[in-house]
Amino acid sequence: xxxxxxxxxxxxxxxxxxxxxxxxxxxxxxxxxxxxxxxxxxxxxxxxxxxxxxxxxxxxxxxxxxxxxxxxxxxxxxxxxxxxxxxxxxxxxxxxxxxxxxxxxxxxxxxxxxxxxxxxxxxxxxxxxxxxxxxx
Numbered sequence: 001x002x003x004x005x006x007x008x009x010x011x012x013x014x015x016x017x018x019x020x021x022x023x024x025x026x027x028x029x030x031x032x033x034x035x036x037x038x039x040x041x042x043x044x045x046x047x048x049x050x051x052x053x054x055x056x057x058x059x060x061x062x063x064x065x066x067x068x069x070x071x072x073x074x075x076x077x078x079x080x081x082x083x084x085x086x087x088x089x090x091x092x093x094x095x096x097x098x099x100x101x102x103x104x105x106x107x108x109x110x111x112x113x114x115x116x117x118x119x120x121x122x123x124x125x126x127x128x129x130x131x132x133x134x135x136x
Contacts, residue, residue, distance in 0.1 A: 043068040046119035046126045052103075056133035061103045063115060070095045071121040077103060078114040085113075110135050 048066030063075050076087035086103060093099045115130045 046071045046121065046124055047117060047128055050117050050128060051130065052115050052132045056135040057105055058136055059104065059106050061105055062100055063103065064098050064100045065117050066098050067093050067095050067119065069121060071119040073099070074118045075101050076116040078116055080112050080114065105134055108134055
């Protein structure tokens, strides 16, 4: 890094390069650095936290969700009246990891929408909802 005195400082840290700093973070910003050992999260739930970003959504929205167990996942976008305006079945979601899908909102008008995430396996089904805003 540079300084006001015109000097340049260089540090050489031993070990692997971690471009996304933070405990257990990966280069994909998924919250898990695969170069280090960690116990996977355990839960009786199928779905963990989920959200859509950026907030508010402009043209493209990224849905990120944590999946605790192996399951089929379906993500739907509903208008404020509950009518489905789009959706996707997530192909091969990874358990014990954050997964992402992308939605294109360029043909939708400004307003409040509902994100619906459903996870289902042979023994359980979970559905979660979250509101979000679209401002173009």
